[in-house]
Amino acid sequence: MSTSKKTVVADHLREALSRGAYKPGERLPGEEELAERFGVSRATARLGMRILQDEGVIAIQAGRGAFVADHRPIVHLATPVSGGTDSERFEDGYQPHLREAGYDQVEQRIKVSLDTMRPRVAKRLRWGGEEEGPHGGLVVIRSCDRFVEGGLWQSQITYFPFTIASNTPLMAPQHLEQGVASVLRDLGHREEWNWDIVGARMPSQDEADSFNLGPGIPLLVHERVVYDGDRPLRFTETVMPANRHQLLYSGGEAPEELLLMASDVNIFER
Known part of the structure; x- marks a missing residue:
């Protein structure tokens, strides 16, 4: 079964987060940049980011973009x-x-x-x-x-x-x-x-x-x-x-x- 394009976006971002490419609280690349990087539409890039938001690893703020979740329990x-x-x-x-x-x-x-x-x-x-x-x-x-x-x-x-x-x-x-x-x-x-x-x-x-x-x-x-x-x-x-x-x-x-x-x-x- 082929992997959906939105999952590809999510997988790449998740891997980057796991190796520390982005620090907690840091702003992630925008939809347009991600769409160009992975050869997908902005809508698909947005769906990929929402997968990570649903996992609690990033926070999407309207009008500001997506940020790495900064959990300090x-x-x-x-x-x-x-x-x-x-x-x-x-x-x-x-x-x-x-x-x-x-x-x-x-x-x-x-x-x-x-x-x-x-x-x-x-x-x-x-x-x-x-x-x-x-x-x-x-x-x-x-x-x-x-x-x-x-x-x-x-x-x-x-x-x-x-x-x-x-x-x-x-x-x-x-x-x-x-x-x-x-x-x-x-x-x-x-x-x-x-x-x-x-x-x-x-x-x-x-x-x-x-x-x-x-x-x-x-x-x-x-x-x-x-x-x-x-x-x-x-x-x-x-x-x-x-x-x-x-x-x-x-x-x-x-x-x-x-x-x-x-x-x-x-x-x-x-």
């Missing part, structure tokens, strides 16, 4: 590491990394709501529908949207069984300075262990608009369920654009400088 601390705290701790864990990366306007907006335990949440919290009093099937939901320079950067939602969070500080739509784990501990629930799942998916149109994502950019989804013994205490889901975040896990006796070392790593480097 910050570290999302998936687990506590020496020199830093879990990214679930906004002021101690997530916010400082953004400020160190040069972002000045960083804020978190919290909402709290009450809902029935939907099947997806019930599955994570291992609630099988058995009654635990009149509110056994309810969850308290803490939503934390994190904004950078006015735009949505990361969204985190934590679900607590109503029997745990009812009439506690967890239901207040305010920043918990001491952190969720400390509040739970004060309530007699100790976070003994957890499991995490990390995956990637393409955003819905609403999510793409909310995060201001261009074509070809997936979302990272980080799920965590925390237990006290065999009892689930909470289910936390963090959704974040893959071009802005990279997850850091550590094990063993990691050195104090690990956070600094990892902050200098960019998975998009070629």
